[in-house]
Amino acid sequence: MSDQDSFDQYDADQDDAGLDLTPVDPGRGDTRKGRSWRNILIVGTLVLVLGAVLFQALTSARVFFYNVDEAIEQRDDIGDRRFRIQGTVVDEPAAGDDGTIVFTIAHNDARATVRHIGEEPTELFELGIPVVAEGRWDGREFESSQLLVKHSESYVADNEGRDGVGDGTYEVDGSEVGLP
Amino acid sequence: MNDPAPSQDAFESALAARTAPLHTGSKSTRVLGVLALVLLVSLLAFALVITPPEVSQRDSFRLLYLHVPSAIVSLYVAFAITLVGSIIYLRKQSVFWDLLAGAAAEVGVLFLGITLVTGMLWGKPTWGVYWQWDPRLTSTAVSFVLYAGYLAVRKLDMDPVVRSRRAAVLGIVSFLNLIIVRYSVQWWRGLHQGQTFDVADTQMDGVMLFTALLGVITMHVVFAWLVIHRFRVAWLEHQADEAGLDVALRERRAEGANV
Amino acid sequence: MGWEYVIPGYLIAAVAIGGYTLQMLRRGRALSARVPEERRRFLAEKADKT
Incomplete structure (x- = not known):
């Protein structure tokens, strides 16, 4: 209690500007148990978040990513495993029964029919657009459950008089699909 | 820790106002600040009003005028400063480079x-998802966590x-991951498109390209202004910790314990 | 099409940069008052040494 008393007196005498002036024993150096716990908590949280991000990425990376021609070549090996298929839409997508979308995608002269059942793709989805579909082979057809529009790095202004769609700017860049 | 008399205090602060003001501004940062504001207003005008919508992405494309410049400034400029500062600090123990590395990293994390x-908000209407564990998105998220960890x-x-x-x-190790970010669109397949600005050929129309370049310049100026101020705050923090309060505080706490 | 994503994007960026700037300037003012005049600026410090 003498510590507390002297502290109160001390506090009253001088303006400490709200600083922590609680007496500590200098002989034992910094006794910062609470603060070291705080450090551990911060570092631990960061390691956990980083681990979670990497785990998600690696889990996702286990789903293979094939271009249409490769997916057809390796159809037997792939079996009914889930994978992602990439290709450009080469015919007008047709709305099938119960909300399915049926269309053909192509890459390097290989073509595959995709039957998509699931959430509708964005408004960008149309003839001439490269897409990435996730799903599995169902016989000769690809059954997709997630259909994403892949945008190329060419950006075209919607100027008057320009017929933008289908003007050949939506090729899948060779450098993006060159490596497995 | 004798407090100076009020009159002396007032005299001192009047003197200080002439040499070192009671804020982190200066003539050069004011010029830079005005320039940054002018650029920001013109960027908004070009990005949101003057440029036409993109042919397929329509208006959501406008997010890229913010997305691409922020990415360039944070990944290529801010964290490069952190890298250089970290290396020099380790070799020379220079406080300046330590503080500059920290200031650049903080503004870099913001950007x-x-x-x-902006990327996620662009991805939803374009790709169909806010997020995908695509190589570039993942490596960028890892960078964010690493530099937040650095801070x-x-x-x-x-x-x-x-x-x-x-x-x-950590500032040096984190930079290695940026190499993965840079080449992720070439090394692996994913959803993210390639480099927006390829030196060889940029596939963008006139006014859109101008706006994109305006965005890059604007974000660099804003970044410079923020980093100068952040450095000055860091310098003040360092002074307050090192020279002044920390030492005094330890002394007073030691006094208290000896009673 | 797409303004419902563009406007939140620009707003978030503006609030993030604006908020960060304000708190940084405020902190700079508060700290300036606590640091002796000759130590406030890095360049002044450097000039002293040479």
Whole structure:
């Protein structure tokens, strides 16, 4: 209690500007148990978040990513495993029964029919657009459950008089699909 | 810790106003600040009003005028400064480079956060998802966590020199991941498109390209202004910790314990 | 099409940069008052040494 008393007196005498002036024993150096716990908590949280991000990425990376021609070549090996298929839409997508979308995608002269059942793709989805579909082979057809529009790095202004769609700017860049 | 008399205090602060003001501004930052504001207003005008919508992405494309410049500034400029500062700090123990590395990293994390948010908001109407564990998105998210970690390490409660040294090591290691970010669109397949600005051929129309370049210049100027101020705040923090309050505080706490 | 994503994006960026700037300037003012005049600026410090 003498510590507390002297502290109160001390506090009253001088303006400490709200600083922590609680007496500590200098002989034992910094006794910062609470603060070291705080450090551990911060570092631990960061390691956990980083681990979670990497785990998600690696889990996702286990789903293979094939271009249409490769997916057809390796159809037997792939079996009914889930994978992602990439290709450009080469015919007008047709709305099938119960909300399915049926269309053909192509890459390097290989073509595959995709039957998509699931959430509708964005408004960008149309003839001439490269897409990435996730799903599995169902016989000769690809059954997709997630259909994403892949945008190329060419950006075209919607100027008057320009017929933008289908003007050949939506090729899948060779450098993006060159490596497995 | 004798408090000076009020009159002396007032005299001193009047003197200080002439040499070192009671804020982090200066003539050069005011010029830079005005320039940044002018650029920001013109960027908004070009990005949101003057440029036409993109042919397929329509208006959501406008997010890229913010997304691409923030990404360039944070990944290529801010974290490069952190890398250089960290290396020099480890070799020469220069306080200047330690503080500059920290200041650049903090503003870099802010810009990288903007990159991620604008990218996600662009991805939803374009790709169909806010997020996909695509190589570039993943490596960028890893960068964000690493540099947020770098900032957290700088705030850890420990010996300042040890802390700065650990932060510097993390500042160097984190940069290695940026190489993965840069080449992720070439090394692996994913959803993210390739480089927007390819030196060889940029596939963008006139006014859109101009706006994109305006965005890059604007974000660089805003970044410079923010980093100068952040450095000055960091310098003040360092002075307050090192020279003044920390020492005095330890002395007073020791006094208290001896009673 | 797309304004419902563009406007939140620009707003978030503006609030993030604006908020960060304000708190940084405020902190700069508060700290300036606590640091002796000759130590406030890095360049002044450097000039002293040479």
